[in-house]
Amino acid sequence: MRLHNTLSGQVEEFKPIEVGHVRMYTCGPTVHDYAHIGNFRTFLFEDLLRRVLLQQGYRVTQVMNLTDVEDRIIKKAAEHGQTIDEFTEKYIEAFFEDLDTLRIERAEHYPRATEHIFEMVSLIDLLNEKGHTYVTDGSTYFRIASFPRYGELAHLDHAGLKAGARVDVDDYGKDDPRDFVLWKARKPGEQSWETPLGIGRPGWHIECSAMSMKYLGESFDIHTGGVDNIFPHHENEIAQSEAATGKPFVRYWMHAQHLQDAMGEKMSKRLKNFTTLRDLVAEGYQPRAIRYALLTGAHYRSPLAFSPELLKAADSAIKRLDEFAVRLGPIPTEAEPTPDVRKRWDDALKDDLNLPAAVGHLFEFIKAFNTRLESGKATPEERAGAMAMLRHANRILDVVEFPEVVDAEVDRLIAERQAARDRRDFARADEIRQQLLGMGIQLDDTKDGTRWKRVR
RNA sequence: GGCGAGUUAGCCAAGUGGUAAGGCAGAGGUCUGCAAAACCUCCACCGCGGGUUCGAAUCCCGCACUCGCCUCCA
DSSP, rough: EEEETTTTEEEEOOSSSTTTEEEEEEEEOOSSSSSBHHHHHHHHHHHHHHHHHHHHOOOOEEEEEEBOOHHHHHHHHHHHHHHHHHHHHHHHHHHHHHHHHHTTOOOOOBGGGGOOOOHHHHHHHHHHTTTTTETTTTEEEOGGGGTTTTTTTTOHHHHHHHOOOSSSSSSOOSSSSTTEEEEEEOOOOOEEEEEEEEEEEHHHHHHHHHHHHHHHOOSHHHHEEGGGGIIIIIIHHHHHHHHHHSSSOOOEEEOOOOEEESSSSSSTTTOOOBBBHHHHTTTTOOHHHHHHHHHHSSSSSSEEEEEEEHHHHEEEEHHHHHHHHHOOOOOOSSSSSOHHHHHHHHHHBBTOOOHHHHHHHHHHHHHHHHHHHHHTTOOOOHHHHHHHOOOOOOHHHOOOOOOOOOHHHHHHHHHHHHHHHHHHTTHHHHHHHHHHHTTTTTEEEEEEEEEEEEOO
């Protein structure tokens, strides 16, 4: 298995620290609003990574944080006259609903920042002891000058950082503009925690270090997020984690590219050019088409422009997969996937999660196998293998609807209609077809007889 | 200004040295009581200009354009 590592900028052979067990931390949502589909592109990339690792036989321990204390949350909660918990509850709930809608597998842990204040304070304490911090007006800062390797992940050198640095955009004082805040002193009206560091609240970056190390250890395998997290968030995580433990923090950093709007601009809350999952579902798009579009529309490291056309193409492609399943019919699933196709599929995914290529191989196979089915050459064994292959692929894609095994009533009506057709009573035949359609069953007449499938 | 990614058919997209996967859309055909599906066929000289090579979308140089990051945005 090969994965792209932002640290080296290269695709590298993946080897977990513990043989057969992958520990990964996936940066989760800030629950100040509904997540938009750009956010979900990243979460789907992480779902892909998780599923591929599992399919490769790894045990996976995945942690996804819920950032529930942050500037926007504090501001909005105050505007609503609510506590942080009251305000974020709705969006946390919505987030999990959205994960289900997109069939994103659950991680093992979803730690919340507000429930790990103690761990964060402990970590900051450790940084204090080791001389990486300073305090100004009750806020604690990380001194970047104390961590020479700073900039390694984002490939920025200190000089470059200085050139790009702006002066103090927030209200907190720093010795050096590059430094970042670990603990923010309480400001009037803000929810705060009373700790040995003073009354205040944690900075953003420290939560991920504290929570990832709590659940995964001081060194773990994979840490993911959107590319916008590379700098400063992940860079800061490395600095504070490694400064505290003296150990390598993360071995493989993986980042998903952005989803763009139809104009090719980054989708973001700030630009107000975003779409939520809920909007799309309300517009009548199938969730599985959204899943398919975001997952296969482009390799995860390439930008993807989102458009209605993309969704429509996804919808049609899924229908083709459904149709293939219907055509193979309800058959046993114990068979092994068609070997050569399986190999091409697996190899593509093992090559830095190249799902677009894998899907290409799958469709190539489907096209060829349809030809065999058409000519009547496909053996029952081959059909079983093809079905197993489709199921194998669908363990990653999770978009196909497989035909149900039997439905006696449907079979009876189909037989009755066939009898009508045999005596050329097409009026009766069409009547039965309409009747079944009313039951959500669509009939397809083929050379091999009549097939049926459920329609929406 | 610094760093990085990218430019492949109408749209999306894979492809890192041997003369372009796949999906969507489109055209024609086969099949068919009808419908739908399926199948077959057709549809790209890979941003521009040089260079290396027997041979380049793939390597090198230059140019153009797009996008991202450069302090709390997945």
